[in-house]
Amino acid sequence: MNxxxxxxxxxxxxxxxxxxxxxxxxxVHDKPLIYFDNANTSQKPLSxxxxxxxxxxxxxxxVSRAVHQLGEEATAAYEGARDKLARFINATxxxxxxxxxxxxxxxxxxxxxxxxxxxxxxDAILTTVMEHHANIVPWQLVAARAGATVKAAPIDEKGELIxxxxxxxxxxxxxxxxxxxVSNVLGTVNPVREIARECRKRGIPLLVDGSQAVPHRPVxxxxxxxxxxxxxxxxxxxxxxxxxxxxxxEHLEAMPPFFGGGEMIREVRFDGTTFAEPPHKxxxxxxxxxxxxxxxxxxxxxxxxxxxxxxxxxxxxxxxxTERLREIPGLRLIGEAQEKEPVISFxxxxxxxxxxxxxxxLQGVAVRSGHHCAHPLMQFFGVPATLRASLxxxxxxxxxxxxxxxxxxxxxxxx
Numbered sequence: 001m002n003x004x005x006x007x008x009x010x011x012x013x014x015x016x017x018x019x020x021x022x023x024x025x026x027x028v029h030d031k032p033l034i035y036f037d038n039a040n041t042s043q044k045p046l047s048x049x050x051x052x053x054x055x056x057x058x059x060x061x062x063v064s065r066a067v068h069q070l071g072e073e074a075t076a077a078y079e080g081a082r083d084k085l086a087r088f089i090n091a092t093x094x095x096x097x098x099x100x101x102x103x104x105x106x107x108x109x110x111x112x113x114x115x116x117x118x119x120x121x122x123d124a125i126l127t128t129v130m131e132h133h134a135n136i137v138p139w140q141l142v143a144a145r146a147g148a149t150v151k152a153a154p155i156d157e158k159g160e161l162i163x164x165x166x167x168x169x170x171x172x173x174x175x176x177x178x179x180x181x182v183s184n185v186l187g188t189v190n191p192v193r194e195i196a197r198e199c200r201k202r203g204i205p206l207l208v209d210g211s212q213a214v215p216h217r218p219v220x221x222x223x224x225x226x227x228x229x230x231x232x233x234x235x236x237x238x239x240x241x242x243x244x245x246x247x248x249x250e251h252l253e254a255m256p257p258f259f260g261g262g263e264m265i266r267e268v269r270f271d272g273t274t275f276a277e278p279p280h281k282x283x284x285x286x287x288x289x290x291x292x293x294x295x296x297x298x299x300x301x302x303x304x305x306x307x308x309x310x311x312x313x314x315x316x317x318x319x320x321x322t323e324r325l326r327e328i329p330g331l332r333l334i335g336e337a338q339e340k341e342p343v344i345s346f347x348x349x350x351x352x353x354x355x356x357x358x359x360x361x362l363q364g365v366a367v368r369s370g371h372h373c374a375h376p377l378m379q380f381f382g383v384p385a386t387l388r389a390s391l392x393x394x395x396x397x398x399x400x401x402x403x404x405x406x407x408x409x410x411x412x413x414x415x
Contacts, residue, residue: 085299106244116146132180179207184372185386228245262285331346
């Protein structure tokens with residue numbers, strides 16, 4: 001294609017995109033909604049809502065259990081979502097993807113099916129100070145049962161992982177390493193490829209919590225080089241109760257089932273049961289079929305917008321929002337990593353985070369206050385809670401301005 005026929009770059013039309021999200025047009029307390037709680041859960045485009053509704057109207061049946069037309073349609077849609085997700089994260093095979101209820105279930109699957117059978121007294125699991133509880137508590141539970149320990153690599157005051165310390169802590173007793181791809185509190189992007197490379201040198205498997213990464217950036221599990229990658233659907237435009245664990249084939253083949261019941265078996269006999277091949281041996285019971293139909297529609301929606309455009313717009317919003325917040329007297333930013341996704345945590349001197357969030361809600365602004373399921377991180381920064389504004393590609397500069405105006409107003413009420 002020559003210069004004369006090459007299409008011009010398209011402008012990111014955020015107002016057009018917002019039309020696809022019905023909830024964004026509502027009001028809260030007679031104020032236009034400003035939804036800045038996307039790290040908690042994202043809003044859903046009409047295509048996802050309609051996909052779920054259409055499944056129940058036209059195709060509702062259980063999967064893999066019937067040869068009638070509805071059963072075949074439901075199974076095709078459910079397994080089709082697995083195919084889309086495999087392509088979405090560049091898995092080498094669809095059979096490397098276990099469909100779960102989200103990152104918490106995915107992490108617990110690895111804890112009980114992979115880690116626990118291998119842990120011995122004196123062994124350790126390595127994680128970091130910035131992790132969500134879902135990447136801490138499961139390891140503590142299995143470590144306690146095995147007589148092992150959980151170690152946490154430190155971060156610095158900017159909210160960045162001290163990578164050389166993490167690598168230094170990859171000692172021979174460490175049998176599994178864990179790290180979040182993107183912090184749900186700080187927005188910090190961790191150097192997963194570098195960490196995975198160092199883990200491979202030492203023969204230590206690496207699990208990555210990708211919950212906050214997949215909504216904002218393309219993820220290529222092959223390029224990252226990790227062993228396990230967990231993700232949550234409801235943070236990436238999909239229904240709640242959806243998610244997945246990607247794992248290397250050799251790990252899934254070696255891992256015993258975590259849940260027992262229907263659909264994860266080949267044959268059940270009282271003298272011994274044989275199990276289905278991965279990933280189905282980890283998918284006992286009736287799944288959230290309609291939810292995964294919605295997840296498939298969400299992946300299609302991401303493809304229609306394009307991650308390059310999404311990432312560029314969100315980085316603009318992050319920069320703009322950070323600059324505007326710096327204008328507010330007494331505001332302390334928590335976490336100023338060099339590479340971030342659009343998550344901003346902060347405090348205002350003399351005001352409680354919960355009070356700020358409550359008053360902001362009266363102005364139509366939805367933000368998160370609290371410890372964000374990250375108690376060790378709060379302890380590191382010496383605070384009980386923060387206020388978190390987390391943005392998405394359907395947010396606007398005008399919303400940032402309205403948010404700052406509302407924040408200045410509620411600050412005066414609390415001073």
